[in-house]
Amino acid sequence: MKIGIVYYSRTGNTKQVAQTLETKLKEKNADVDLIEIEHVKRPGFFTAGGAASKQRELPMKNTDFDLGKYDLIIAGTPTWAGNPSPFITYFMKKAVNIKGKKVAVFATGMSPIDKRDRFIGIMRTTLDQVGVKMAGSPLLVQFGRDTLKDGGQNIDSFVENVLKTK
Numbered sequence: 001m002k003i004g005i006v007y008y009s010r011t012g013n014t015k016q017v018a019q020t021l022e023t024k025l026k027e028k029n030a031d032v033d034l035i036e037i038e039h040v041k042r043p044g045f046f047t048a049g050g051a052a053s054k055q056r057e058l059p060m061k062n063t064d065f066d067l068g069k070y071d072l073i074i075a076g077t078p079t080w081a082g083n084p085s086p087f088i089t090y091f092m093k094k095a096v097n098i099k100g101k102k103v104a105v106f107a108t109g110m111s112p113i114d115k116r117d118r119f120i121g122i123m124r125t126t127l128d129q130v131g132v133k134m135a136g137s138p139l140l141v142q143f144g145r146d147t148l149k150d151g152g153q154n155i156d157s158f159v160e161n162v163l164k165t166k
Contacts, residue, residue, distance in 0.1 A: 068097030
């Protein structure tokens with residue numbers, strides 16, 4: 001199975017989870033590529049939160065990535081003000097050959113993992129708009145000051161579920 005892990009990470013927490021998923025999937029013999037969404041300018045805390053609340057596009061470098069070679073896409077994003085980073089939602093809207101794909105989702109953030117309903121709703125809507133379906137339940141991970149606080153216990157089951165996705 002060819003898997004593309006597409007993620008945006010402002011502070012490094014989402015990148016840490018993306019790399020953990022990559023390692024665990026490769027241990028299970030999956031063919032995995034990491035695709036980091038790059039910002040033109042790193043948004044400050046208030047700019048990031050405001051853009052996320054309004055789902056306003058922020059400038060990014062890689063907007064025309066072809067996802068056609070992947071059997072499955074894993075999309076990772078921080079949550080800002082309870083919303084996905086607009087980098088991931090706009091990447092999905094601009095990605096080439098995404099229609100019809102299955103997309104598993106993971107999110108990092110400082111908010112408790114049981115308080116991310118708005119995030120899940122926005123991601124489902126975004127994926128529906130581009131013609132893809134969310135595969136399984138999202139992996140939600142909580143960080144506190146660069147330390148994994150909650151949700152890490154769900155990484156292995158997320159990996160197993162991803163590998164079962166057809």
